Amino acid sequence: MQLGFAGMGIMGSAMARNLLRAGHAVSVWNRTASKCEPLAAEGAAVAASLPELARAADIVFICVADTPDVEAVLFGPQGLVEGLGPGKIVVDHSTISPEATVAFAERVNALGAAYLDAPVSGGETGAINATLTIMVGGEAAVLEQVRPYLAAMGRSIVHCGPQGSGQKVKAVNQVICALNILATSEGMLLAKRMGLDLEVVHRVVSSGAAASWMLSNLGPKMIANDFAPGFMIKLQAKDLRIAAASIEALGGGLPGTALTHRLFDEAVAAGLGEQGTQGLVNLLGWNEA
């Protein structure tokens, strides 16, 4: 089985590397070709174009930033579709619009190729350690064909429903994450303003009903004034924009998500976009507290 991988960013390169290390034949492509070099040094073939990548591969994985990027990779001039046909499978790991995903899948299916949306959760660490959660939308039989390769990149591979369902579950995930980040930010900021011992507060509140992954993982970074990115504010803002569009289409009325969407956009506008999501406390005045 020949594999192709389009998108050698932080996530894509780590995921493609895990496919290589599992012994698979992998061709890679990136818009900026130089980013393929580390993978080439580890044994990947480098495709000169997306049509070539699609022609060489039975399964093409995509991991790029946003909805227009997936659209360009698939359907742009010199896009994957020029090399896609019956028997081939496209697996999109990007986090993009569920509605656009359904349209993309239909266009790919019309060429005789299969399509799965398969956004991931777990960040750079999860990508490197192959411990990602992979949320899959599409036909269960296609997922079973692809599962051995997904298992080289992630630990939990969950079939969520028909095409677009992986993106929908990812949107739900990001809505919850964003509000839990805000919870951690406001709680820690209030503790700081109250003059409390932050280590003690963090230990106490983490032990009970206020516990969350975000409190456990981001709280200590806030206390240490460590704003290096695990997951960047600008990407959380993008994911909230995608969720907000879905929410709007369903009638709106999720006030907490509307608030976090506005706050993460404000954080980007304030120049905090490259900080980790714990940097949301900086928008709220952490260093004036």
Add this chain to the structure above:
Amino acid sequence: MQLGFAGMGIMGSAMARNLLRAGHAVSVWNRTASKCEPLAAEGAAVAASLPELARAADIVFICVADTPDVEAVLFGPQGLVEGLGPGKIVVDHSTISPEATVAFAERVNALGAAYLDAPVSGGETGAINATLTIMVGGEAAVLEQVRPYLAAMGRSIVHCGPQGSGQKVKAVNQVICALNILATSEGMLLAKRMGLDLEVVHRVVSSGAAASWMLSNLGPKMIANDFAPGFMIKLQAKDLRIAAASIEALGGGLPGTALTHRLFDEAVAAGLGEQGTQGLVNLLGWNEA
């Protein structure tokens, strides 16, 4: 050592029962005296008045609903202060205003008695099972005198700082809890509106960065349309009112907490006050989704 306990509500009666079962001599008091009967049947003495309770006890525990209730128990006509004096200790387990707590503590200290604020987290289950987290503000030496009795009621007993600090940490805890409840509510509601399999969504998002105590504990109740109270909406609203007053005094600017305060107040106004906090989804339109 003679113990007194004022307030035989859900929490107070369970906590006093654990003191009795640990072999301590306990006198109890409640505004509605009939609520003392179950404890009397298990061996507690019933005090005819708060001054009598204070005179009979070396340590008086209080567990009532709100700031004015604690004020009335301490300083009202026929209040505890009429029986307090040197060598006695007051321990307030209620969740009330940190600022009022400091004032109450000063007035009690002026009589020669010691004062600890010691709000609890863990709900009715924690009170029954003696697994409460107890957040203590006041002198460390006084806490050490009281610790053996607190250990009969809770599992984690944490000294948070001077008088008022227990209430401050509790306010931080409730700010985080409220936003995590909103996160769970909006995430599950979005999943329902999207037509996703709620069991699958809950399992997937609980396994990663969206994980929280609230998602694990309240998500399944939402799916089951079980709105019976673990912790009532009206009490969460009261705790947010207390936190909001502290935040306001510190300059404001916590938009997520302001939003949850407004939403929990709206839920009470909508008649949802006696539901568990998972009932916040009902304010957002759970059964129209």
